Amino acid sequence: xxxxxxxxxxxxxxxxxxxPEDDExxxxxxxxxxxxxxxxxxxxxxxxxxxxxxxxxxxxxHDLLPAVRCGGHNAAGFGVCDGGLVIDLSxxxxxxxxxxxxxxxxxxxxxxxxxxxxxHQIGMAVPLGFYGGTGVGGLTLGGGWxxxxxxxxxxxxISWKQMWCLxxxx
Numbered sequence: 673x674x675x676x677x678x679x680x681x682x683x684x685x686x687x688x689x690x691x692p693e694d695d696e697x698x699x700x701x702x703x704x705x706x707x708x709x710x711x712x713x714x715x716x717x718x719x720x721x722x723x724x725x726x727x728x729x730x731x732x733x734h735d736l737l738p739a740v741r742c743g744g745h746n747a748a749g750f751g752v753c754d755g756g757l758v759i760d761l762s763x764x765x766x767x768x769x770x771x772x773x774x775x776x777x778x779x780x781x782x783x784x785x786x787x788x789x790x791x792h793q794i795g796m797a798v799p800l801g802f803y804g805g806t807g808v809g810g811l812t813l814g815g816g817w818x819x820x821x822x823x824x825x826x827x828x829x830i831s832w833k834q835m836w837c838l839x840x841x842x
Contacts, residue, residue, distance in 0.1 A: 708749030742807020
């Protein structure tokens with residue numbers, strides 16, 4: 673039977689929440705490394721930044737380990753966790769290239785190849801990594817090379833850091 677706290681979470685989300693009793697659960701919990709076989713309590717497919725914030729607050733409030741997933745390529749399987757909440761960014765696919773300012777803003781669910789395709793059209797290159805299937809969200813949150821961290825910032829990343837830096841009694 674579904675825990676009431678997860679029913680409440682689903683009611684707050686614009687995206688979909690998948691639980692262990694759902695038919696698609698086994699497929700949804702998979703990452704690219706087939707040796708990783710973790711079973712999260714829930715998987716939230718976030719449709720917008722508000723969903724991400726809601727999930728982060730929910731995980732904190734219910735003492736659940738959060739795992740942020742985008743491309744699911746982290747070799748150690750950081751995009752999934754046992755007993756926690758997977759916050760899946762794969763639907764956050766916005767890419768805004770400003771040719772005049774020579775900048776690009778991307779959603780946490782974008783893959784590196786999608787950013788490359790968008791920026792290449794105006795002669796730009798973004799130093800984000802070497803495998804196109806890597807997710808921007810995971811790379812930005814610690815899955816990639818340090819140079820990427822120095823050159824990337826997003827409201828999502830900033831929001832994530834601000835929420836987790838609050839004192840535990842807040």
